[in-house]
Amino acid sequence: MSDPTSKETGSEMSTDTAAVVTCPECGEVAAPGARFCEGCGTSLTPPAPDAGNGSGVTADGAPAPGGPPHPGLTARPGEVQEAAPPPSATVLDPDPDSGVVPAARPCAACGGRVAADGYCEACGTPAQSERDHFEEHPASWVAGVCDRGIRHARNEDAMALATGPAPGTSPDRFAALVVCDGVSSAPDSDVASLAASRAARDVLATYGPGGTPASGAPVTGGTSARIAGWTDALVASSRAASAAVVEAAASIAAGRSPEDPVREPPSCTFATAVVDGDLVVAGWIGDSRVYWLPDSGEAEQLSVDDSWAQEMIAAGIPREQAENAPQAHAITRWLGPDAPDADAHCAATVARGPGWLLVCSDGLWNYCSPAGDVLDLVHRVQEEHAGEPLAMSGALVRWANEQGGRDNITAALARLVPTGRDRGSAAQPAPAAP
Amino acid sequence: MADFTAEVFQNEFLSDGATDVHAIVTVTCSGAGTAGGVGSTSDGSTAEIIIVDTSGSMQGRNMESAKHAAAVAVDQIADGTWFAVVGGSHVAERIFPYPNARVSMVAMEPGAREEAKRAIARMAPGGGTAISTWLRMADELFSTVPAAQKHAILLTDGKNESEASVNLDRVIQQVTGHFQCDARGVGDRWVVEELRKISTALLGTVDLIAQPEDIADDFAALVQKAMSRGVAAAELRVWAPQGAQVLFVRQVAPTVEDLTARRSELNALTGAYPTGAWGDESRDYHVAVRVASRPVGSEQLAARVQLAVGGEVVSSGLVKAKWSDDDALTTRISPEVAHYTGQAELASVIQEGLAAKAAGDEATATVKLGRAVQLAAETGNDEATSRLRKIVEVENEEQGTVRLKRNTAKLDEMALDTASTKTTRVRKS
Structure with a gap:
């Protein structure tokens, strides 16, 4: 959202968690959900997946800097949700005004050391908090970057990615890419968006290979059966995301003094793409987008914005005119306590050739709305970064910042190389014989 | 043990394309003790x-x-x-x-x-x-x-x-x-x-x-x-980001002293300026830094202004730059910066005016001392005003039009000259 009146509320984060965490370096008791020790700055994110619950997904979707990429889902992802603390507890965002930054991250602008006063020792750029800029790279073919941008005081975008155990070239490949954009007119939307994105990702993972969904069964079968299955799964995930936003809103409201009630409940958009073999199914609420960008052929915006601009376009107003109108960014559907419904709209496509799947927030597409423009941009960064998804996502974010960075920016990419042996159309491949 | 604090007064908002950041940093020392006495930070002698x-x-x-x-x-x-x-x-x-x-x-x-x-x-x-x-x-x-x-x-x-x-x-x-x-x-x-x-x-x-x-x-x-100066020797340190230029560092209260040329390099980005000994007192510094303009919405630290005693930083003030397209924010001038900019100019026009007068250049002396009268009035420096009035006949204080007095006492000119660098503090409204 690009509501110009972005507010800077006090960070009243939900901090409930399951267990007390102490810093392995200095023994300091960490704040609930903290990613880094307040005392010595040591990363508190486990470097490897927690073996205890047999899950490949860490509680914290954002990898520690320099940490290994997520190995992806390995087994019984159904347990992930039980093991993971509530998503709202996994954010520890320091108040941007206080300058207290939990992490001794190098300067985002120049790589220099960040001083205790919260500014780079070399170039003076304010330190980025983990919430201001994070990256995920769960598999070699899937990555994303979520960034505060330039204009906004905080990052209300969120992103959560998951991949299955199969490599990106396998017919069994699976990925879920979730992007949520907090509505900046509502305070604490940054908490809501992160909670929503993680809840949705975790639900989708249970429908993937080896998963055990809370209701129904993992998605299998022929292409049309799987489109139907993923449509149901995406609706389940958007409902879970909605529940997470409502829960976050409740805990935010509970943490407030009665004199300072929440005037507007937090809310966010929802844009998700599932990669299941060569099949891509998108689900959305609001104006975050899913694009399919084949290496050759027409680019395609799979999602259809739930926005005033889209309604105008549907009514025949030219896209450019509609998207530049003052109320263009008013969204007609969203996730949140005051949302009329929480069921994602869905669309599907089958990749016929190699290409990129992009899930992004309007912080990116505001500068390149037509699918053809996005395609050109992605092809440009693909060349510059040898097709490496994390570097490309970072380049897309940088590019949007260079255009002005007027909003939070999220870009998540998956590289699809269709095998043509879609698993639904053939017998399930047997496990390799010893 | 002496306690130092640093307070920064500035308008951190810069308009699009603006590069120059000005701030007044007030450094206050308390509990300095006495020279060589108990609580002194010197080695006792x-x-x-x-x-x-x-x-x-x-x-x-x-x-x-x-x-x-x-x-x-x-x-x-x-x-x-x-x-x-x-x-x-x-x-x-x-x-x-x-x-x-x-x-x-x-x-x-x-x-x-x-x-x-x-x-x-x-x-x-x-x-x-x-x-x-x-x-x-x-x-x-x-x-x-x-x-x-x-x-x-x-x-x-x-x-x-x-x-x-x-x-x-x-x-x-x-x-x-x-x-x-x-x-x-x-x-x-x-x-x-x-x-x-x-x-x-x-x-x-x-x-x-x-x-x-x-x-x-x-x-x-x-x-x-x-x-009464319990803190033997201290230095003011000014850090500016890579690529930035420190335009000047000036003590502006209690007296105007340009420190810019006294810089010794601590490291590539930090200069040190000697301040001498400190008692329980407060000094104001005007720091001006030129940074490369950043996009609207960006923030950058333009300077760290620190006081160091015995090589240890005891207090630090942060001078910031935030680029904005909101004119209501960017056009506001910090009253502290405006006040001391005027006071520093007052000191130099008094000195230049008296020098011109001594050299027989009455035209320049009249213009400079006229400007001084105007600045003294604007910045509320009554002491300078009364000293100036012994040298010049004021026609219009607001516009700074004056006539040089004939047969002024040499002592009055010297008093005006020696006191030219004394500044008044910002009036807290």
Whole structure:
């Protein structure tokens, strides 16, 4: 959202968690959900997946800097949700005004050391908090970057990615890419968006290979059966995301003094793409987008914005005119306590050739709305970064910042190389014989 | 233990494309203790030298008043303080410890105090004036004691006429950083610019003593002030980001002193500027930094302004830059920055105006002093206003139109000149 009146509320984060965490370096008791020790700055994110619950997904979707990429889902992802603390507890965002930054991250602008006063020792750029800029790279073919941008005081975008155990070239490949954009007119939307994105990702993972969904069964079968299955799964995930936003809103409201009630409940958009073999199914609420960008052929915006601009376009107003109108960014559907419904709209496509799947927030597409423009941009960064998804996502974010960075920016990419042996159309491949 | 705080006053909002960041940083010291005393941060020893002009021109009332004042000053020097008295003419003479004594400075105690007063009473005028020799002797005497804090008072009544001015300049440069020195001129035959060179380089003050009878009170006050500075030596540090340029660093209160050229490089991004000793006091600094413009919405730290004592940073103020397209934010001028910008200009136009007047350039003098009248009124510097009114006839204060007065007293011009760097603080509305 690009509501110009972005507010800077006090960070009243939900901090409930399951267990007390102490810093392995200095023994300091960490704040609930903290990613880094307040005392010595040591990363508190486990470097490897927690073996205890047999899950490949860490509680914290954002990898520690320099940490290994997520190995992806390995087994019984159904347990992930039980093991993971509530998503709202996994954010520890320091108040941007206080300058207290939990992490001794190098300067985002120049790589220099960040001083205790919260500014780079070399170039003076304010330190980025983990919430201001994070990256995920769960598999070699899937990555994303979520960034505060330039204009906004905080990052209300969120992103959560998951991949299955199969490599990106396998017919069994699976990925879920979730992007949520907090509505900046509502305070604490940054908490809501992160909670929503993680809840949705975790639900989708249970429908993937080896998963055990809370209701129904993992998605299998022929292409049309799987489109139907993923449509149901995406609706389940958007409902879970909605529940997470409502829960976050409740805990935010509970943490407030009665004199300072929440005037507007937090809310966010929802844009998700599932990669299941060569099949891509998108689900959305609001104006975050899913694009399919084949290496050759027409680019395609799979999602259809739930926005005033889209309604105008549907009514025949030219896209450019509609998207530049003052109320263009008013969204007609969203996730949140005051949302009329929480069921994602869905669309599907089958990749016929190699290409990129992009899930992004309007912080990116505001500068390149037509699918053809996005395609050109992605092809440009693909060349510059040898097709490496994390570097490309970072380049897309940088590019949007260079255009002005007027909003939070999220870009998540998956590289699809269709095998043509879609698993639904053939017998399930047997496990390799010893 | 002394406690330092730094407060930053600025408008951190810059318009799109703007590059220059201005801030006033107020550094306040409390709990400084006394020099060499309990709670002092110095190593426990201080040194004080009183330098009195004994040239022939001092003959009469000036010499007697100066001797009295030196004796009063000696009374104010605390026991345990290293001290010496120097008499200056075209050569420097150690008055006390006596020239035949084997030590260069002695630690103050009642016996030494009485003996020093006897030595002072025997000072007799004669000879010319070569101030460089006085400073050099003070430097040599100070170099013999391990004191952390070294302070001198220099009194003269005349022009530095027995040597080339480059000589004095060279010695000032050589002794800079070794000790602090307050310079005083008595009567109207000394040259403000000469003493200001000394006091500026040696982190002291310059002032005019119109009547010889007033020397004693002034000396007593100077020694008391020196004795009350519990923090021996400190430095102001200014960090600016890579690619930025520090336009200037200026002390703006209690007096205007341009520190820009006194920078010594601490590292590539940080300059250190000596501040001398600190008592319980507050000083304001105006720091201006030019940074590369960043996109609207960006934030950058434009400067870290820190005070360091004994190499340790004891206080830090952050000067920020935030680019905005909101005119309501970017067009506001910090009242502190505006006030001190005016006060610094006031000091320079007074000095330039008086210099022009002395050179017979009445047109320039009229314009400069007119501007001074205007600035003094704008910044509420009533003291400067009343001093200016002794030199010029004010036609319109608001527009700064004035006429030069005829037959003004030389003392009034010198008083205006010496006081030109004294600033008033921002009026808190």
